[in-house]
Amino acid sequence: xxxxxxxxxxxxxxxxxxxxxxxxxxxxxxxxxxxxxxxxxxxxxxxxxxxxxxxxxxxxxxxxxxxxxxxxxxxxxxxxxxxxxxxxxxxxxxxxxxxxxxxxxxxxxxxxxxxxxxxxxxxxxxxxxxxxxxxxxxxxxxxxxxxxxx
Amino acid sequence: xxxxxxxxxxxxxxxxxxxxxxxxxxxxxxxxxxxxxxxxxxxxxxxxxxxxxxxxxxxxxxxxxxxxxxxxxxxxxxxxxxxxxxxxxxxxxxxxxxxxxxxxxxxxxxxxxxxxxxxxxxxxxxxxxxxxxxxxxxxxxxxxxxxxxx
DNA sequence: GTATGTGCAAAGGTTTTGCCCCAAC
DNA sequence: GTTGGGGCAAAACCTTTGCACATAC
Numbered sequence: 013x014x015x016x017x018x019x020x021x022x023x024x025x026x027x028x029x030x031x032x033x034x035x036x037x038x039x040x041x042x043x044x045x046x047x048x049x050x051x052x053x054x055x056x057x058x059x060x061x062x063x064x065x066x067x068x069x070x071x072x073x074x075x076x077x078x079x080x081x082x083x084x085x086x087x088x089x090x091x092x093x094x095x096x097x098x099x100x101x102x103x104x105x106x107x108x109x110x111x112x113x114x115x116x117x118x119x120x121x122x123x124x125x126x127x128x129x130x131x132x133x134x135x136x137x138x139x140x141x142x143x144x145x146x147x148x149x150x151x152x153x154x155x156x157x158x159x160x161x162x
Numbered sequence: 163x164x165x166x167x168x169x170x171x172x173x174x175x176x177x178x179x180x181x182x183x184x185x186x187x188x189x190x191x192x193x194x195x196x197x198x199x200x201x202x203x204x205x206x207x208x209x210x211x212x213x214x215x216x217x218x219x220x221x222x223x224x225x226x227x228x229x230x231x232x233x234x235x236x237x238x239x240x241x242x243x244x245x246x247x248x249x250x251x252x253x254x255x256x257x258x259x260x261x262x263x264x265x266x267x268x269x270x271x272x273x274x275x276x277x278x279x280x281x282x283x284x285x286x287x288x289x290x291x292x293x294x295x296x297x298x299x300x301x302x303x304x305x306x307x308x309x310x311x312x
Numbered sequence: 313g314t315a316t317g318t319g320c321a322a323a324g325g326t327t328t329t330g331c332c333c334c335a336a337c
Numbered sequence: 338g339t340t341g342g343g344g345c346a347a348a349a350c351c352t353t354t355g356c357a358c359a360t361a362c
Contacts, residue, residue, distance in 0.1 A: 036316060036361050057351080072319045077352060079317095109281070111290045120288050127277040131259070131299055138270050139304030140261050146298045149281055154289030186336050186341060207326080222344045227327060 023049055026088055035082065043067050044079045048089055054119055090144070109147035118153050173199055176238055185232065193217050194229045198239055204269055240294065259297035268303050 023046050027037045035041075043064045048055065055063075061076045083089040109127075111120040128145065135142045173196050177187045185191075193214045198205065205213075211226045233239040259277075261270040278295070285292045 031362090034316090038317065038361070040318075070319070073351090074320085074353075075318060081353095111285055111288055113290070120290070122284055122288060124277075124280060124284055127274075127280055130274060130277055131297070134272055134274055135261055135299050135301065138261055138272060139307075140263070140270070140299070140301045141307050142299050142301035144300040146296070146300070147281070148296045149285050149290065149292050150294040150296070151285065151290045151292035157289075157291050181337090184341090188336070188342065190343070220344070223326090224328075224345085225343055228342080 029086070029088075030082075033086070040064070040068055040071055040075050041079050041082075043071075044076060045083070045088075048083075087144075090146075109149070111149050111151070111153075113151065113153040113156055120153070179236070179238075180232075183236070190214070190218055190221055190225050191229050191232075193221075194226060195233070195238075198233075237294070240296075259299070261299050261301070261303075263301065263303040263306055270303075 023042065026045055027042065030037055030041065044060055047060055047063045057073065057076050057080060060080075061071065061073050064076065065071050080089060080091070084091055108121045108123050111122060112118070124147075127147070131145065132142050173192065176195055177192060180187050180191065194210055197210055197213050207223070207226050207230060210230075211221065211223050214226065215221050230239060230241070234241055258271045258273050261272060262268070274297075277297075281295065282292050
């Protein structure tokens, strides 16, 4: 887990990157970026909207979506679709996979570099050039498994 | 790939399973089930609706969704969320992974039993009891890669 | 100053729900 | 005959879009 200072720096770097690529750095984008960076977990567009409005009360949801689209294009955030009808967003920070509890909704990240590599090779055999991946395993977490057996 | 006879039998078995669990077997459910079984690829709710209406013209979209929900609960079909705002459905038939072309939308299935097993073990270390998984690799297929380099 | 970004409101598309009738058991 | 399921229409939901105004550069 990175400390606050590192994250502030990261937001700064990303802002610079945005500017370099001809995009403007607005307070809205800064706020959304920071919220995603500071949050360890995963956020829905609506949650980001809610949090960002504490700083920018007149922020609109469409700006959140537009900003997320932009950040997705730049591969700075990634979009997950875990359950129900909404997306979750998270800062792009290396390859990782998700464990999702279908009972309580908890999401745990884990790493499996070997599988990532294997997947990449297999994809290559099908002529695919991989740019991203999404691995989600569904099941019951420890707590929910215990709760269910009672 | 299973032949037609095997699939008809499968639909029959599933119908029996439905009945056993206290659900009724209606022509609508039969039709939807058969369509999903017969289709090798992935279908959206709307495509299923379109196909099923050839047999049951008065079928409604809500019935398609309700049936899919039921089949999902019984783990007879699985739901994918690949891109944009829609879901795709497919018959639950063993573990497999998806390659998705972000350019043309093509979806290719592939197998990686070793990764599946590894994932299961890793999940166990986090206390998770896995019931399902979704592995999607995004990238460019051969055709789109060529097209882009021109 | 100019082009990009924003807020607002309205549209868009997909999925869900309520209600009454119908049909599987 | 009961009770779960279906059709229809409307609602709900999240996301996208159009447009005029604001603002980062």
